[in-house]
Amino acid sequence: MAAGMIGRRGLVAMPFALAAAGWIRGAAAQAARPVVVSSKIDTEGALLGNLVVAALRAAGIPVEPRLALGPTRIVRTALLAGEIDLYPEYTGNGAFFFNRAEDPAFRNGQSAHELVARLDREANNLVWLPRAEANNTWAIALRGDLARAGNLATMEDFAKAAEAGTLRLAASAEFVESPAALASFERTYGFRFPRDRIVVLPGGDTAVTMRAAAQRISGVNAAMVYGTDGAIAALDLVVMRDTKGAQIVYEPAAVVRAPVLAAHPGIAPALAPVFASLTLEKLQQLNAQIAVEGRTAAAVAQAHFRSLGG
Template identity: 70%
Template sequence: MSEAKTPRATRRTMLALGATAMLARSAAAQRSGGPVVVSSKIDTEGALLGNMILLALQNAGVPTEARLALGPTRIVRQALLAGEIDIYPEYTGNAAFFFRRPEDPAWRDSERAAALAAELDKAENNLVWLDRAKANNTWAIAVRRDVAQRLNLRTMSDLFAAAQRGEVKLAASAEFVESAAALPAFEKAYGGTFPRDNIVVLPGGDTAVTMRAAAQGISGVNAAMVYGTDGAIAALDLVVMRDDKAAQPVYEPAPVVRAEVLERHPAIRTALAPVFSSLDLETLQKLNARIAVEGQPAAAVARAHLVAIGALR
């Protein structure tokens, strides 16, 4: 896996925080003052969103300290619970694992997932979920644009119908094909089996490899396992199929902040609301591509976007 994709895969397999995090939280002295410590996960999108939070808060006059790219989900979440950091971008669907409720159907609905994540974290941890971006970074399947246009493919329902006709060949990891949460979940929701002889299983779980196979038509592949906001989707001219039957949990990013910090600095909420409301799926794909594909620094991409939307003086 590439560095950018590893945390996305591990957040689906390493998110149980257990008693250790709660003990760390109760044992740690909560800071009563000082700068707001802004953190993020150690992946492309985490760096992008973390820098946006940092810049927006600085612009609003909120004193800050940066601890970006701190680690994977488990590490950053524990740091927030322990009061070692004050705010970071998290995904709504991860609350299903934080609170050990993965089967709750609320996680498959954008509005309900956001509301439930906020309710559970406020009640148990005194954490506040702020306004989220309407960009779902969950497991998905993307199709080469020319194929999607020729076959009129827009949704996963369309894709499964085309797969039954033998018109789609998918590049995916073994985990995606075999894990009950991935392709089998799609098959259950859409009432059909994706023909296994039309799946090319590639080693590892790097979506950069599966997307490249689809874009280049390697071994006849024209579709790929992806995460919804992968930067290379737009760069490789792929189209994400909409999960019209909600087979997958919704993973929309939002800042999560300690309530006492938000009370001390209410400008945090107003500073970040326009930032996250500006981030739809295509926008996040394009911004991630500037980092992952073009090699631009995450801080520079974040700053340029905030300037473009008028959120940074």
């Protein structure tokens, strides 16, 4: 009886030992190779990607940068395929990754992060690290002189001004046509912006819409923007606050493959202070240094990282 028990334990223990050894070898191999860091192709993506690279290198973590890889679809696909290990993503995109665009959780910063983190860990073994509390969602901004003269600061104020017929908006076709954009503002705040007072510009470049408002091109005095656009302050535009949560919250966070994080546990503490430093105002300022002042994303990221004591 005792011999049989020993025999069974031996049969179980040997595969377990082999599996453990294999896991250790796999973890060691993962730790030995550099962390492949990527980012999206836009200005803010380049900034965030360079910040991640700077922080990981300062922590002694080997890094292989593959920045400005492409738009969301390309970078997300590469992460899921294991071709890259980490990149900065926005919480709000989780609403579309998991077909949850109507879920109210995605209209609050904390609940959006908690939900996408849980869904992505369960479905894809991906880990969302702590977010920056800087919402890069769709927004509407007014010329500063107009906003100050009319004491306009919120989307409630914007709705009243829209009905009064004093505004002319520059926006992309997607912003006008998507149920998640202008239509969501209209539903939430109970107004309808006259379509004959919208100048629809090709593409989704907010630099163009902001410039139209700032320079009063075609009588425009309001613009579709993204919350962290760098030129907002430089062009003296005032973003109307979305007090009722009409828009999904898009806050940036580093997303990493779980095996990579296990092999390099220093990733999380290295990135935490970086993303904590990125308030809405700070991210606007850093983006402005790239988009308005013409500095490179790498230079701006290095300077900001050094300012944090890195």
